[in-house]
Structure formats: structure tokens, C-alpha cells
């Protein structure tokens with residue numbers, strides 16, 4: 361890396377203050393997730409995207425979904441466009457894949473709630 | 478009148494976890510009364526991730542988190558009623574609720590757990606000068622519309638208050654195509670978690686105006702624009718610092734208040750958290766009435782809510798077994814300098830477990846300080862903190878043997894580290 365970074369870890373609500381040096385050594389973390397986050401954030405930042413998808417149900421207008429794995433940050437809006445194209449039918453279970461390999465990221469979009477009718 | 482061993486008011490994270498822990502401690506005759514159409518409480522609308530790292534050791538979204546709790550309730554066949562609003566509670570522990578099928582129902586309970594969550598401070602509470610148009614909405618209400626009903630409440634949004642719900646909604650509305658123009662925060666620091674400043678504002682280039690407030694609202698029938706101003710040390714707008722933003726929505730994220738009205742109504746003492754006064758077993762001043770979750774004090778983490786609710790559930794079981802006597806000798810717990818409130822407010826050492834967790838919030842962000850626990854004037858524990866902020870609840874476990882007596886006063890204060 362060209363320079364050093366001071367970051368706030370977003371992996372959990374602790375929000376550790378991380379320092380990443382030029383050799384990608386991470387300090388200030390309370391757990392291993394912080395090391396991985398720190399390295400990824402200065403090389404190829406990723407995020408989990410959560411949103412909702414239209415569903416034909418008596419209970420709710422929309423079903424919550426997420427990317428199963430973190431996706432490259434710059435793909436967030438492309439992924440939102442795909443999420444907003446689809447709609448679901450009941451029943452839906454937690455973990456059901458609603459879009460496979462979204463935008464070629466290798467991550468699926470999965471449902472995060474059970475909606476039976 | 479119906480009879481129940483344990484009645485639980487509210488089926489959110491707190492109510493569900495309390496029910497499961499009471500069941501696992503032997504209580505069988507339990508009823509959860511929930512006013513909404515689903516169990517799970519506020520997490521029904523929290524579709525974002527960031528839950529469960531403590532409780533389930535993985536990162537879950539709100540719905541995934543509450544679904545696990547609901548599964549635990551269903552596995553145990555714990556009884557619950559939905560769409561049922563608790564309207565009253567008496568000192569004899571008679572609980573009244575209403576719903577469409579059964580009409581008005583009264584239940585005499587041997588023990589009660591209060592877990593009704595919290596509500597949002599609204600526009601009326603802060604009296605912003607100017608017009609009173611449509612388009613001014615609390616962030617939690619906007620979140621409900623968005624994440625359960627599928628409505629985007631506006632296209633050009635300004636947010637007042639940097640609480641977590643506002644930050645989460647700033648991202649959510651940006652993702653759905655709205656333009657979020659900025660967030661104004663009265664205090665010189667943010668009230669949200671740092672991670673949310675990063676992933677909800679910075680990721681979407683949304684400016685945060687610290688020490689600013691909305692000084693005027695404009696709009697005939699619908700909101701047209703707002704004016705923000707920088708504030709002075711007394712939180713008053715400074716003339717000449719005005720900026721205006723054309724927007725159709727002003728979202729408020731200006732604080733949560735424990736929804737403790739039912740207990741206030743019967744005159745139970747409250748703590749400075751605005752929730753009930755409780756002891757180390759989450760028992761209020763009324764025998765057999767317990768309180769936990771956001772109705773007791775507002776939590777940042779659902780995991781902490783679950784932890785606290787488990788204590789309340791287990792305590793209710795002990796109470797029903799006649800194993801939670803009240804003793805004369807008590808330790809009072811009070812917030813000292815720099816601390817806003819504590820939970821619990823009292824410790825009955827004879828009943829206490831080996832470790833008593835003391836939960837509190839500091840009043841303002843501080844650096845290079847000690848958290849000082851004094852018992853009857855003597856320091857029994859001191860913890861160094863490089864940084865400490867009001868938006869993160871502190872939990873300090875105190876070992877029972879630190880207390881040299883069953884009576885006295887425990888204080889928690891913030892002490893600045895002396896400069897060398």
C-alpha cells in the first residue's frame with residue numbers, strides 16, 4: 361500500500377478503531393474479523409447488502425433479503441437494481457435463494473424471513 | 478377471570494427471551510400478549526444486519542434474529558396472543574387486554590414481565606419553528622413503511638438527529654433511490670454507533686452536520702424546504718449560519734423513550750432511564766412484577782436485550798417457586814459524576830448471583846478516563862477507558878465478594894485520568 365489507514369471496523373457494533381499500515385498489518389482490533397475487515401477495506405472493500413423484495417402475501421407487502429456473502433462495494437447499486445426487478449410468491453423460508461450469483465459476484469440473494477401465506 | 482402463572486407484556490426480543498428462560502426454569506403456564514400482528518417486535522422492521530454476534534455467534538439480520546427466538550418459543554409450545562393490546566395493569570397483577578376475537582379480556586397473573594419496548598420522540602417533543610406540513614416523520618415510522626409495507630416515504634430527505642435508526646434509514650432510503658441531503662445533529666458528536674456513520678453515511682457520501690439543528694420548516698400542505706443552523710454552546714441557533722435544503726421529507730431520529738406508561742400509571746418508582754426501578758433480578762418495587770428490554774432502558778444491541786430478559790425470566794420462575802424473598806438489607810446503586818443512570822437501582826446481595834452486571838450510560842463522550850465503582854465511599858473497582866461514548870451502553874460485571882456488606886451505597890462515576 362502507498363499509505364496507512366485509520367478505519368472504523370464495521371463488522372460488529374463494537375466499532376473498533378483500526379490502523380492498517382503499509383504492509384497491511386492491522387492493529388486496534390478486538391477480534392480476527394477486524395483483521396480481515398481492515399485488509400479488505402483498503403484493498404477491495406465489500407459490504408453485505410440488505411433490502412426487501414415484493415411478495416404476493418396476505419401478511420406483508422415485502423420480504424426482507426440479503427446478499428449471502430459480502431459483495432464488492434461498487435456493485436451495491438447494480439445489485440439493488442436486480443433486487444427491485446423480481447417479486448416472490450409464498451411460501452418463502454429463511455435462506456431460500458431468490459437470485460443466484462447476483463451480478464456475477466458469486467453471492468446469492470437469500471430471503472431472511474419466513475412468509476407462508 | 479383467566480388465571481396465568483406468568484403473563485408477558487410484549488412479544489419482542491425481550492418478551493420472547495424471557496418466556497423461553499422462564500420455561501426452561503420450570504414455568505409452564507405462560508402467556509405472551511403482543512399488540513402487533515407478529516412476534517418479534519421492532520426487529521420485524523430492522524431488515525439490516527448486525528444482530529446476534531453475541532447470542533448466536535454469527536451476524537444476522539433483524540428478522541433472522543427474532544425468528545430464532547420465535548422458534549424457541551414455538552418448540553416449547555408457549556402460548557401467545559397477537560393483535561392484543563394491553564390497556565391496563567393493576568397492583569394485584571390483573572392485566573387487561575383487548576383484541577378482535579375475544580374482545581376485552583382480564584387475566585389474573587401470579588407474575589408479570591413487562592417488555593413493551595420503547596417509543597420514538599416525535600416532532601411535538603422538540604417544537605421546531607415554522608409550518609406544520611405533511612412530510613415530517615420519525616425514522617422508525619419511515620422504516621416500518623419501507624420495510625413492512627413497501628412504501629418509500631420521500632425522494633429528497635433530510636434527517637434530524639444522528640441516532641442509529643436515522644443512520645440506518647439514510648442508507649436504506651439511498652439504496653431505494655431517494656436523495657438523502659444530510660443529517661443534522663444538535664450535539665458536537667454523533668449519537669449513533671461509529672460503524673453506522675461509516676457504512677450508512679460515508680459509504681453514500683451523506684454529510685453529517687454536527688452542532689446543527691433544523692431551525693425552520695417550510696411548506697403549505699406538504700414539506701417544501703427546511704432551514705438548518707449551527708448552534709451555540711447553549712444549543713441555540715446562531716443567526717447568520719442558516720442553510721436551506723429543498724426536501725419533501727424531514728425524518729426525525731431524536732431519541733427513544735421506554736414505553737413504561739402502564740407501570741407509571743400504578744405509581745411504580747422509575748429510574749433515571751425513564752424505565753422502572755429494578756433490582757439485580759429485574760424485579761420492580763412490586764413483588765412478582767419484572768421489567769426488561771427497551772421498556773427498562775433503551776439498548777443498542779438486541780443481544781444485550783436477550784441477556785437481560787433471560788435474567789428476568791429466570792427470576793420470575795424463582796419468584797413463582799417462592800425462592801426470591803425480599804430482604805431488609807439492600808445496597809442502593811446510584812449514578813455519580815458523568816453517569817446518566819444505572820440498571821439495577823438496588824442490589825439484594827443475599828439473592829444475587831456470583832457476579833452482578835451493572836449497566837449504565839455516560840452523559841458525554843470522554844477520553845482518558847476511569848470508570849470508578851465506590852462502595853460506601855471506598856473504591857472497589859476501577860477501569861481505564863481510552864474512549865467512552867453515550868451511544869454505547871456500558872456493562873461492568875462486579876463480583877459479589879467485592880461488597881463487604883449487604884447494605885450501603887454503590888456509585889458509578891467517571892473520573893478524568895490525572896495528566897502526568
Ligand SMILES: Cc1cc2nc3c(=O)[nH]c(=O)nc-3n(C[C@H](O)[C@H](O)[C@H](O)COP(=O)(O)OP(=O)(O)OC[C@H]3O[C@@H](n4cnc5c(N)ncnc54)[C@H](O)[C@@H]3O)c2cc1C
Pocket residue numbers: 486487488489490491492510511512513517518519520523525526527528529561562563564592593594595617620641642645736769770771772775776777778779780782
Ligand atoms: C431501528 C432500530 C435498529 C436497531 N439496530 C440494531 C442493530 O443493528 N443491532 C442490534 O443488536 N440491535 C439493534 N437495535 C436494538 C434492538 O434491536 C432492540 O433494542 C431490541 O430488539 C428491543 O427489544 P424489546 O423486546 O425490548 O422491544 P421491542 O422489540 O420494541 O418489543 C416490544 C413489543 O411489545 C409490544 N407492546 C408494546 N406495548 C404493548 C401493549 N400495551 N400491549 C401489548 N404489546 C405491547 C410491541 O408491539 C413490541 O412487539 C435496533 C433497534 C431499532 C429500533
